[in-house]
Amino acid sequence: xxxxxxxxxxxxxxxxxxxxxxxxxxxxxxxxxxxxxxxxxxxxxxxxxxxxxxxxxxxxxxxxxxxxxxxxxxxxxxxxxxxxxxxxxxxxxxxxxxxxxxxxxxxxxxxxxxxxxxxxxxxxxxxxxxxxxxxxxxxxxxxxxxxxxxxxxxxxxxxxxxxxxxxxxxxxxxxxxxxxxxxxxxxxxxxxxxxxxxxxxxxxxxxxxxxxxxxxxxxxxxxxxxxxxxxxxxxxxxxxxx
Numbered sequence: 001x002x003x004x005x006x007x008x009x010x011x012x013x014x015x016x017x018x019x020x021x022x023x024x025x026x027x028x029x030x031x032x033x034x035x036x037x038x039x040x041x042x043x044x045x046x047x048x049x050x051x052x053x054x055x056x057x058x059x060x061x062x063x064x065x066x067x068x069x070x071x072x073x074x075x076x077x078x079x080x081x082x083x084x085x086x087x088x089x090x091x092x093x094x095x096x097x098x099x100x101x102x103x104x105x106x107x108x109x110x111x112x113x114x115x116x117x118x119x120x121x122x123x124x125x126x127x128x129x130x131x132x133x134x135x136x137x138x139x140x141x142x143x144x145x146x147x148x149x150x151x152x153x154x155x156x157x158x159x160x161x162x163x164x165x166x167x168x169x170x171x172x173x174x175x176x177x178x179x180x181x182x183x184x185x186x187x188x189x190x191x192x193x194x195x196x197x198x199x200x201x202x203x204x205x206x207x208x209x210x211x212x213x214x215x216x217x218x219x220x221x222x223x224x225x226x227x228x229x230x231x232x233x234x235x236x237x238x239x240x241x242x
Contacts, residue, residue, distance in 0.1 A: 051085035058086065061093065065142055072143040082106075082141065100136065107135040115159045120188055122146075123158040149185045156188065160237050167238040177201075177236065195231065202230040 030039035058079045059066040069075060080086050083098040101107070108126045117123060130138065138147050153174045154161035164170060174180070178193035196202060203221045205212045219225070225233060 050087050052080055053086040053090045055079065057090050069142040072145070074141065074144055101141075102134050102136060104132060104134055107139075107141075111135075113158045115162075117159075119160060120156050122156050124155075125158075149182075164237040167240075169237065169239060196229065199225070199229055206230075 028038045028040065031037065033039040034042075055066070055078060066079070069079070082101050086098055089096045089098050104126070108124065111122055111124055112126050113123045135141075139145075150156065152161075157174075164172075164174075177196060180193040181191045183191040184193060199221050200207075203219075204210060205216055206219055208218050208220050210216075210218065230236075
């Protein structure tokens with residue numbers, strides 16, 4: 001027992017010595033003077049050259065473009081996100097010009113299909129959607145409206161469309177379950193599609209008395225699921241049984 005305590009004491013002693021040495025040689029002397037960070041970092045950051053000009057600087061010269069941008073869907077995307085740091089351009093506008101993202105791969109950084117993006121966010125498959133064509137040839141980035149109204153729900157609901165395509169509901173049209181106004185394709189946030197509000201809706205196909213094909217699963221709506229609407233337990237875009 002004494003031998004174990006002795007060994008532990010040696011270990012703790014070594015750790016304490018290492019902590020003291022690290023505090024003396026590795027931690028900057030200004031650390032902790034004005035908070036839990038290196039105080040000298042404030043001066044170091046202040047001494048760095050300013051690269052970004054800010055939204056107001058862009059608006060002072062490009063008033064019409066900024067006004068258009070601020071009224072459309074990219075209003076929360078800062079100018080310098082797409083055009084790069086603008087401080088040098090503001091200081092010498094005729095000598096230093098900011099680039100426009102004409103490369104095909106730039107816009108898909110946000111709008112390329114990615115299942116982690118929120119539903120309703122416009123997404124495309126860069127391989128099949130106007131391949132090799134720069135996005136700004138069809139879309140004005142300051143007012144990024146589509147050249148024509150999307151024909152398929154998958155244009156904005158890519159993850160749902162891909163999930164539904166490999167499910168038992170693959171052949172069901174989206175509008176069969178969701179009443180969708182035409183305005184939804186133009187201003188999706190102001191006109192939302194409906195969801196089935198009653199158990200009887202799913203019962204049209206899955207009820208015991210339904211006239212649907214026999215291979216479709218049937219349930220007794222009077223006893224199955226009690227008061228819950230079907231989609232509260234079954235994900236309708238991939239309605240596998242649990």
